[in-house]
Amino acid sequence: MTTAPPVASRATLRYLTLGLLCSVQMMLNLDDTVVNVALPTIQRHLHMSKTDLTWIINAYLLLFGGFLLIGGRTADLFGGKRVFLIGVTVFGLSSLATGLAQDSAMLIASRAGQGIGGAFASPAALSIVAGLFAEPRERSRALGIWAGLGGLAATLGVVLSGVITEYAGWRWCFLINVPVAILALVLVHRLLPDNRPPRTDIRLDGLSAALITGAIAALDLGLIDSGHSAGLATAARITLGLILLAAFLLRAGRSRAPMIPLSFFRDRDRAVANTANVLFCSAILSMLFFLTLYLQQVLHFSPLRTGVAWLPFCALVIAGFATAAGLVPRVGVRPILVAAMASGAVGMLLLARIPATASYPDLLPGMLTAGFGMGLGFVSITIAAVGETHADITGLASGFVTTTQQLGGALGLGVLTTVAIHHRTTRLAAGASPTEALSQGFQLTYLVSAGILTLAALLVAVGITATAGAARPDPVPVA
Known part of the structure; x- marks a missing residue:
């Protein structure tokens, strides 16, 4: 007869x-940004057009964002471990194919495969985390670690991209995923038993899956393209996305056993947290993009120096998520989320005051303040959206919070890029130099971002309940 392992051993x-x-999630988040600095090198080696080059990023983002809800719901139905192992296998094989790609078609197709694998692995992993830590205070701490490291990985991608490209070659931006995936497959299979049988009361409706995947992919693509052109094609993609989303909700309302129950969307804290997530990511993730351009195009930093310039920002992100992970279980999500939005807004206002003649030290106050807010925000949003969710829908909640993050980033880049380009064109026509016009375009995006974050702070202050994130009884299942 076997005896149960000691409590300390289980912990x-x-x-x-x-x-x-968390290491796997960091790997997935790194792939959002690790390729950015390597793009010019990839273009030269594979003789890719500029249009094909954009699809190295878009193929990953569109498939990742489009399949997240399906991946999350699949984890709820068939078990987090099973879906995680499948997702990591697909991601690892696709990473190998990407690193060995000999032409643009193979590279883009394998990047799409990475996106699909990540869309199943990410929500499944988060649902496992939520299941491992059932006690509310421990769960909040675990989710805080998860969210903080995930947010940190997105910024570290810029740092690592320059280092890897310069010293190992661009292919290792993708090949480095392979040993991580293999290690994850071996250890998760050994460490984590999954005795829960697949659920039979809910099925994966193929039409619903197609509708929600198509809706999110169309919205993502339309929002991404809106930053480059606001023509009929962009409007058609966004309209198509909204129509598919409406059709999905209509089918869910009429189904006796919907793939995603409409009651999932009625939880107040979850709804407000995900809405705030869209606003927060639209501002913060766009800031990462515009500030990287500023460092390279205005201050003329090399790719490697640009990556190193983000290290202080990363340190404040770590400080932010450590602070949030420690405070949320004691004071709840609402005050930490308000502080996150406020810190981000102040950072944006500081960056908006930076002229074209600024030096790197002039950027640091805004970068560091926004970085601390980023750490606070990713942790507290994740806890609000997932922390008090019943075990039956943790995968769905995990997929949904990552989906709103992706949509927020696409929305911010689409809208704010349009703002920056229009203002730059206006300033050039008024006689400003190219550098001044570019800097003033960036300044305006930071001002708009500060307004977005202020709106998000007000939404959280009014909409999130005071007890959200603090210890309270386990919620009832949704479906």
Whole structure:
């Protein structure tokens, strides 16, 4: 007869598993940004057109964002471990194919495969984390670690991209994923038993899956393209996305056993947290993009120096998520989220005052303040959206919060790029130099971002309940 492992051993095992799952999530988030600095090198080596080059990023983002809700719901129905292992396998094989790609078609197709694998692995991993830590205070701490490291990875991608491209070659931006994926597959299979049988009361409706995947992909593509052209094609994609989304909701309302129950969307804290997530990511993730351009196009930093310039920002992101992970279980989500939005808004206002003649030290106050807010925000939003969710829908909640993050980033880049380009064109016509016009375009985007974050702070202050994120009884299942 076997005896149960000691409590200390079980706790150690849980945190080892948490660390492993966080490492995989960091790998997935790194692939959002690690390729950015390497794009010019890839273009030269594979003789790619500029249009094909954009699809190295878009193929990953569109498939990742489009399949997240399906991946999350699949984890709820068939078990987080099963879906995680499948997702990581697809991601690892696709990463190998991407690193070995010999032409643009192979590279773009394998990037799409990475996106699909990540869309199943990411929500499944987060649902495992939520299941491992059932006690509310421990769960908040675990989700805080998860969200903080995930947010940090997105910024570290810029740092690592320059280093890897310069010293190892662009292919290793993707090949480095392969040993991580193999290690994750071996250890998760050994460390994490999954005794829960697949659910039979809910099915994966193929039409619903197609509708929601098509809706999110069309919206993402329309929002991404809106930053470059606001023509009929962009409007058609966004309209198509909204029509498909409406059709999905209509089918869910009429189904006896919907793939995603409409009651999922009625939870107040979850709804406000995800709405705030769209606003928060539209501002913060766009700032990362515009500030990277500023460093390279205005201050003329090399790719490697640009990556190193983000290290202080990363340090404040770590400080922010450590602060949030420690405070949320004690004071709840609402005050930390308001502080996150306020810190981000102040950082944007500081950046909006930076002229074209500024030096790198002039950027640091705004970068560091926004970085601290980013750390606070990703942690508290994740806890609000997932932390008090019943085990039956943790995968769905995990997929949904990542989906709103993706949509927010696409929305911010689409709208704010249009703002920056229009203002730059106006300033050039008024006689400003190219550098001054570019800087003033960036300044305006930071001002708009500060307004967005202020709106998000007001939404959170009014909409999130005071007890959200603090210890309270386990919620009832949705479906």
